[in-house]
Amino acid sequence: MLRRLLPLFAAFFGFIFQGRAQAYEPGLLVRATGDTLRGEIENGFWLEPPAFIRFRAAAGAPSQLFQPRQLRAVVFAQGRYFRYELLPLNHAAETNLAKLPRGNYFDVKQDSLLAEVLVDGPAGLQRVVQPGAVHYYVSAPGQPVLELSDRKYLRMNQNGSWEVADGNNYRNLLALYFGPCPAAAQAAERAPFTAAGLAAVVQAYNATCSPAKQAGRSWLATAKPRRRMSLQGGVLAGARYNRIENMTGFTDGACVDCRVRPFGGLYAELFQPSRTAAVYGELSLSPYSNQLLYYNGYSSSGTQYFAVDYWALLGTARLGLRFYFPLPREKQFMLGMGYELNSIIRARVNSTGTALPNDLGTKDLYAAPTILPNLTLGWRSGRTTISADGQSYRNNAGSFDLFSNLVGSNYALRLALAYRLGRNHDAPAPRPTGGN
Numbered sequence: 294m295l296r297r298l299l300p301l302f303a304a305f306f307g308f309i310f311q312g313r314a315q316a317y318e319p320g321l322l323v324r325a326t327g328d329t330l331r332g333e334i335e336n337g338f339w340l341e342p343p344a345f346i347r348f349r350a351a352a353g354a355p356s357q358l359f360q361p362r363q364l365r366a367v368v369f370a371q372g373r374y375f376r377y378e379l380l381p382l383n384h385a386a387e388t389n390l391a392k393l394p395r396g397n398y399f400d401v402k403q404d405s406l407l408a409e410v411l412v413d414g415p416a417g418l419q420r421v422v423q424p425g426a427v428h429y430y431v432s433a434p435g436q437p438v439l440e441l442s443d444r445k446y447l448r449m450n451q452n453g454s455w456e457v458a459d460g461n462n463y464r465n466l467l468a469l470y471f472g473p474c475p476a477a478a479q480a481a482e483r484a485p486f487t488a489a490g491l492a493a494v495v496q497a498y499n500a501t502c503s504p505a506k507q508a509g510r511s512w513l514a515t516a517k518p519r520r521r522m523s524l525q526g527g528v529l530a531g532a533r534y535n536r537i538e539n540m541t542g543f544t545d546g547a548c549v550d551c552r553v554r555p556f557g558g559l560y561a562e563l564f565q566p567s568r569t570a571a572v573y574g575e576l577s578l579s580p581y582s583n584q585l586l587y588y589n590g591y592s593s594s595g596t597q598y599f600a601v602d603y604w605a606l607l608g609t610a611r612l613g614l615r616f617y618f619p620l621p622r623e624k625q626f627m628l629g630m631g632y633e634l635n636s637i638i639r640a641r642v643n644s645t646g647t648a649l650p651n652d653l654g655t656k657d658l659y660a661a662p663t664i665l666p667n668l669t670l671g672w673r674s675g676r677t678t679i680s681a682d683g684q685s686y687r688n689n690a691g692s693f694d695l696f697s698n699l700v701g702s703n704y705a706l707r708l709a710l711a712y713r714l715g716r717n718h719d720a721p722a723p724r725p726t727g728g729n
Contacts, residue, residue: 319334320334322346323364324364338567344567358621369515378419382406383426387425412492413509426442445457476502530556533553533556537551554579578607580607605658612632629682633684660686664699685703687701
């Protein structure tokens with residue numbers, strides 16, 4: 294069986310270095326040493342500060358990975374601007390109702406990260422998005438950096454119960470910060486807690502109170518990611534090894550379906566912002582065979598059974614999460630986990646080809662997955678992903694002990710090759726060519 298699959302794998306390997314899943318856009322990096330690199334930067338459509346930056350000098354050139362601490366600035370020619378800064382970050386800021394602290398307190402620590410620049414001028418505005426809150430940083434000549442964060446907390450009311458309170462007093466803080474500048478202080482009184490609202494306050498200072506009396510450069514129009522999520526999908530094929538016992542439950546654990554079989558199907562990934570995590574879904578088919586045992590009376594040698602061998606198609610649906618980690622040369626390491634649902638399709642008796650009784654369902658013909666999720670390890674290059682995964686199943690249809698529900702003696706191992714179809718929609722649409 295493996296020999297038959299080798300030509301298929303060879304055909305897919307021919308496409309490994311064709312096409313790229315990453316979305317590169319023109320831009321420049323300023324390194325910590327002060328050197329400026331111009332070329333193309335991979336756009337991760339970040340909401341939170343980038344954890345790494347991938348850069349290449351030109352299309353087709355080898356890529357380089359940079360950690361934030363190795364950079365001063367990241368600038369997209371048609372997009373966003375990030376600057377490496379040491380900023381005070383209030384780790385107690387939270388807006389998720391399930392995680393609100395009891396009491397209004399602060400936990401401010403100095404963090405070095407790539408903050409997004411919204412206004413660049415004598416007075417500036419930067420943004421840092423964290424899972425629980427959005428943080429804005431205001432700067433002005435002769436003033437320390439002012440941190441503003443959207444935060445809520447729980448306080449006890451007069452009835453002795455907890456209620457949600459708003460701890461964001463940004464208007465008062467801005468009025469004090471820009472007190473010597475009446476235009477900015479007045480703008481702060483009516484400014485909403487949004488990027489545009491805070492930028493208006495900062496620009497009021499730049500236009501009326503800065504030495505140049507001129508508004509700073511605004512990056513608001515391009516600060517919003519062009520795409521928050523990205524849906525990608527394609528085909529997959531590979532080899533699957535099943536270690537499945539007789540599902541009747543009358544045997545001592547002997548393996549019945551222990552062989553390598555081909556499988557194939559479709560997959561889809563919904564990438565989240567930063568493009569390092571994705572919701573993964575898959576539909577696949579694989580041939581499958583097993584054995585049913587029927588009671589045939591009792592004799593002096595014990596209970597007698599007769600075996601009925603059958604074959605079928607095994608349909609598998611998987612849903613889970615995948616996490617991608619950068620590797621050199623535009624490669625990625627993948628770690629995934631998920632759960633699966635199986636269905637037996639067109640079960641037929643081997644000797645006669647007749648269908649099995651309708652009262653036999655998938656739970657009677659195939660092992661049930663354990664509580665633990667399946668695990669996947671993979672390597673991605675461009676459109677192609679090579680992966681290996683394993684799924685554990687309960688011992689047999691009659692086992693309900695804790696160990697068999699966690700681990701089980703049945704399992705399936707797969708080696709798969711997936712190929713992404715279609716255009717990468719993260720990449721900018723190609724410009725039309727040709728003349729009039």
